Amino acid sequence: MPNTLNPLELIARRWQPSARFVQRAALATVVMAVVIVVTGGAVRLSDSGLGCSTWPQCTPGSLTPTAAMGVHGLIEFGNRLLTYVLCAVVGVFIIAARARQPRRRSLTKLGWAQFWIILANAPVGGITVLTGLNPYIVAAHFLLSTALLTVAVLSWQRACEGDEEPRDLVARPVRQLTWLLVVAAGALTVVGTLVTGSGPHAGDAHQVHRIRVNWQEITQLHVDLAYIVVGLSVALWFTLRAVKAPAAPRKAVVQLFAVLALQGVFGYVQYFLGLPALIVGLHMFGSTLVWIAVLRVFLTLRERGPLPAVPGPADRHEVPEPQPAV
Incomplete structure (x- = not known):
């Protein structure tokens, strides 16, 4: 009986993507992870969190929003559809990474x-709707999206480097x-x-349960942590120079400074203007950029050598195609 090959193996036999293609596919997963966070914020900031009243359907008896649900239903349903786009982008990356030789x-x-x-976060999003936007579930939904962004950034980095044992470029205290x-930052x-x-x-125009903490006090803690991140970044920059x-790491710290400055502008503007939705949305976008930076x-404080070279025909160990019976 001929060996049965899985679909990824079949694709790998017929398609050899370039290293640049794999890197761009990895970068696309980073971009889509950011898009999911920002559009999720747009759902909340437009009071569309319950635009679809149930899950996995949008409304009882319908998978899609109805005319009676208005623009809020379209916004919430549109965000759900983006999950499929995200899955497709991640799927392209998986296929490209699998097909690339070695x-x-x-x-x-x-x-x-x-x-x-993504698969784990989908039901969490559903539970968010079913619990009427419980703030703790909303927080878990966001943190899972941040975990996705973290893995996407790591994937992008690994797509651009080799597979040697990591070698530190700086001393352990650094x-x-x-x-x-x-x-x-976490x-x-x-x-x-x-x-x-x-x-x-x-997230909704009607009364929604909120976390029972003093909003101004928790905001002040958030600001204090932001100053700690800035202070550590400054200390790291001087240490790297010393x-x-x-x-590469010094350039990465400078880029972090630029993102922190932009995020600081968003933060103070939203505070002094009374939290307008647009600026809050930009602040959420800035938070993803800060985490990426x-x-x-x-x-960048370690290296793993160059990308593995593509093996020549003599180096490839391919399973011979099954021959038809005589």
Whole structure:
């Protein structure tokens, strides 16, 4: 009986994507992860969180929004449809990473990790609707999206480097300082979800349960953590200059400064203008850029060698095609 090949193996036999294609596919997953966060914020900021009244259907008896649901139904349903686009983009990355020779199992595993995070987050989004936008479930939904963004950024980085054992470009104390930066930025993101869950933008025009904390106090904690992230970034920049670190990590820190400055502008403008929806949305977009910049700083402090070379015909170990019976 001839060997049965899975679809990914069949594609790999007939298509050899370039390294640049795999890298662009990985970058596309990063972009889509950001889009999902921003459009999810748009659903909440437009009071469309319950535009579809149930899940997995949009309304009882209909998978799609009806005319009676108006624009809120369209916004919520449109965000649901974007999940399929996200799955398609991640699918392209998985296929490209699998087809690329030599096969890099670590890269395909990261692609599948993204897929499983999406699969896990879909019912969490459904529970968000079924519980009437419970703020704790909303926070979990956002944090899972942040986890997806994290894996996407790591996939992008791994698509651009080799598979050698990681080699630190700086001393251990500098790496530890970077770890502190990552932890502080992660805490900033988590506290940001508490600000969202206790703030005025509940996601629906009707009364929605909020997290029972003092909104101004939790906002002040959020601001304090932002200053800690800025302070750690400044300390890291001076440290990298002092130890004469390579150009890549120093450039990544400068890019982080630029993103933090932009995010600071969004933050103060939204506060002094009374939290207008548009600026709050830009602040959410800025939060994804900050997290990406922090991760890139962390990842540029080690190297894993060049990309593996594509093997020649003599180096490929291909299973011979089954011959027809005589």
